Each structure stands twice: as C-alpha cells, then as structure tokens.
Amino acid sequence: MAYSDKVLDHYKNPRNVGSLAKDDPNVGTGLVGAPECGDVMKLQMKINPETEVIEDAKFKTFGCGSAIASSSLATEWIKGKTLEEALTIKNTEIVKELNLPPVKIHCSVLAEDAIKAAIADYKGKQSVSTTAGATAASATAD
C-alpha cells in the first residue's frame, strides 16, 4: 500500500522519540495498545504544574508506519498546549493531517487514547501528591 508523504516523513524522521522519567510527579505516561494487536504506543508528557502547560513530550511506538506517524504527530501537537487544549485533539484531525486510509484509522484512535491516558496518569499522580502535600502541610501546621 502507498503511504502519504507525511506518514513517510514522520516514519523516517520521527519527532520526539525517547522517554521521560516515569516516576517524576510532573510526567504523565500513557501506554496503550497491545503487542498481540501489533500496536503499542507509549506517550509521555512533562507538565508545568503551575500553568498546566505541556513543556515536553516523548514517544515510543511498536506498530506500523501509520502508528509511528500518528504518535510522532501527537507529540508535536501537544507540546506547548495546556492539558485542557491537549484533551480536545481528536483522532479525526490526525487522520486528516496524515491522510490515513480507512484501515489505518485505528492508529489515530490509539494516538488519541495515548494522549488521554498520559493526562489521566499525570492527574492521578497530582491528586496523590496533592493529598500527600496536604497531609505534609497539615503535619507542619501541627
């Protein structure tokens, strides 16, 4: 099958490949897909807790060229966005940008899922640390 130029470009020069420290409370990690299905995406974002702006994003993907391109594009798009803005990214926009054929739509869905999973992971960590912080604060107050 033929790939669009944009898919080929992301495949050949993937943006933001790598990993962030997953234990950092300001890093959210989304791991979606399954090896049995031939697609696994790991998308990570480093968030400024004050502004909720995504300051850095990294990905690693096991999957076809379209899956790699979808996750690469996702990291490009979320960088500099607030969490709220990042949550509005729809898989259909990825399909449009990369010109994905119908059989590859699931790749874009996975990328959207990865963004949401990473944000959920970050928020989970924050609520834990906020609770922990609150406990610590109250402890100091005593």
Place this chain on the structure above:
Amino acid sequence: MAVKLPVYMDNHATTPVDPRVLEAMLPYFTNQFGNAASRNHSFGWQAEQGVDTAREQVAALINATPKEIIFTSGATESDNLAIKGVAEMYREQGNHIITAVTEHKAVLDTCKRLEKHGCQVTYLPVSKEGLIDLDELRATITDKTVLITIMYANNEIGVLQPIEEIGKIAKEKKVLFHTDAVQAAGKVPFDVQKMNVDLASISAHKMYGPKGVGALYVRRRNPRVQLSAIIDGGGHERGMRSGTLNVPGIVGFGAACEVAQKEMPAEMERLRGLRDRLHQGITSRLDEIYPNGSMEHRLPHNLNVSFAYVEGESLLMGINDIAVSSGSACTSASLEPSYVLKALGVGEDLAHTSIRFGLGRFNTEEEVDYVVDRLAETVSRLRELSPLYEMAKEGVDVSAMQWNTD
C-alpha cells in the same frame, strides 16, 4: 559489485520467468498459435506437439507419466479439482477428508465449502516445528475417509511435511493422498512413485515459468484415480478439465520443469548456502531473532524469522528497496496475523514481527549481504523506537503484562 535495487527476495509469492523459458514460449504466441485441439491442420499439430513435449517435461520432473498430467490455470484450480473432484467421485465410499491447519487457503477454503455440502473435514494440528503427527493422522482415518490432503512445503515457513510417510499410511489404509506441492516441485526432489502420492498440485510461476498455468498430477495405476470435473465443456485433458489449452503457458511450464530438474542438485546447495548466510548474518548482528518452524525439515531457500519488538509492516517500510513478505496483518481489517504462525503456537506479538524471505535462482551473495546490512540498521533503529524493546531491556516480561486488547 553494486547491488541492483530493488532486491527481490519474495520467491514464494512468485518468480520471474527464466529467459530460457520465455524463449521457448515466444513462437507459440505468433507463428505457432494453433489450438492444440485442432486435429486437421498443421497449426493444431504444432501446438499439440508443444503441449506433448511440455507434458513429458512436467511428468519427468515428478516421475509421473505424461498421461497423468492434467493442465490447469494454476495450483488453486488444481487443489479445487483434486479435492472437489475426489469428494464428488467417491461420495458413495465416504465423505471424510483429512487436511492440516497450515494448508494454503486454496485447500482450506475448498474443504470449508465441502463441509457445507455434507463432507466431514478433520484439520490436523501441527507441532511448534510446523509438522503434523503421523500417529494422529493414522488415528484420524476412518472407513469414511476418502482423501488426505497435506501440503509438501509450506508457503510461509517452508516446512516440509513427511510426505513419504504420509503416502505410506494412505496406501496402507487405501485412502487417496493429494499434496499441494507448489512450493516444493522444482525446488526439492519430488517423486510421486516413491512417495505414494495419488494427486499433486503444481504451478509454473513458482518455478520460473509463466503465471496462469498449473497442473494436477492424477495417478493412473495403483490405484487409478477418478475425478469429477469441475469445469465442463469440450472434454479436454481426458475430460477432467475442459477448456482450450494455454499452449504458450504450457510450453513455458514444460521448459521451466526441465531447467529446474537439471539444475536442482546444484541450486539446492547454492540456495541453502545463501539462506544460511542470511540467517547467520542476521543473528550475528541482532539479538532476539526467532526462526519460525523447523530449520531441519525445510525448503533450502526459505527463511521465516521474527524480529521481536519490531512490527513487521514498519520493518518492511524501512527496507522498502527489498521485496519480502510480513506475517503481520496490520493492513487487514481483522488485524489477525498469520494463521500459519498461530498454528505453530507463535504468540501473536511475535507473529506481528515476522518476515518471510524466499530466496531464488537470481539472488546473489552480494544481495544477501546487502539485505543483512539493511535489516540490521532498520531493526536497530525501530527497536530504539519500540517501547516493548525498552521494557524488555529493563527486565519487564512484556508477554506477561496485562494489555487492554479491547
């Protein structure tokens, strides 16, 4: 010497026509264009002569007699004719057919259709080596069994089934034995007498002949196999396959068989050398490489390996100047990887990372070295991109993890 790109290493899918084959075919498109069934002029006689010679050449390759060769449009038709033809002709004797789960779709789908028409089909499982169990085969035969259809060489993993032993069992139990020998004929020794084969499907385009021509070997003695035709008409090919013969194609098929037979001993060794060089080259440069299927009972020119943690389609994209096939099915709506690998018990995660290499007559050592270089560099690059490889290196057992597969 620079390697000419792209490199073709998908010779299980099809092969190029050998120049010697093409040369034999050409006159039959123009001057000798007659219909082989025209009995009353020289055009017809010339065409018939070409077909007769080809029939001898095809028969000689598999140690059959010319009268036992029925020309068809290809091996899919041959498989259909053998299985449906036997099922219908021997209906009074029984309705049970035995095959294996790793057969080609031309066999499996034909069997599935027959199941809708009252046949019972047993699909034998295979070991992780890809081989059927002979005791299980023996135990599966009943007094209703009319046909065993087991392929000689598998099209994905190149694994060779114990045809001679199957033939012995079939003969002893008086059950007909058909083999889809498409990938084996012309590549490794195939003797229908020695192996007690009653019906065999072969195809020209897998052995450097043209597309659109195949044959079905139908035994005439010990026992004399009878078939119901599936294509009716002018009664060509002893009534088993009507339709004007594809004379240029058949002539090419004959020439291809003759070349294959002559060159087989030396070519088998040469290809085995290239295949082993490819395999060793890959394993010396990359870790976590898993061959699929028996390396011992295997076509000398086949290699099927899984490059763990690298999805097959993305690997193919990275080596786009090399023509090979992937066991991954990321393009299909079902997302199901190869059913053959699945039958071997290869996990779906590894099945998605498999690549099939089919070496052929025109591959060179330089090409093999080029392919090894390209694979090593592409796999390494994609593993840097793979979260699974990262996790495996961190000591996480990826296959034991809980994944959301909804």
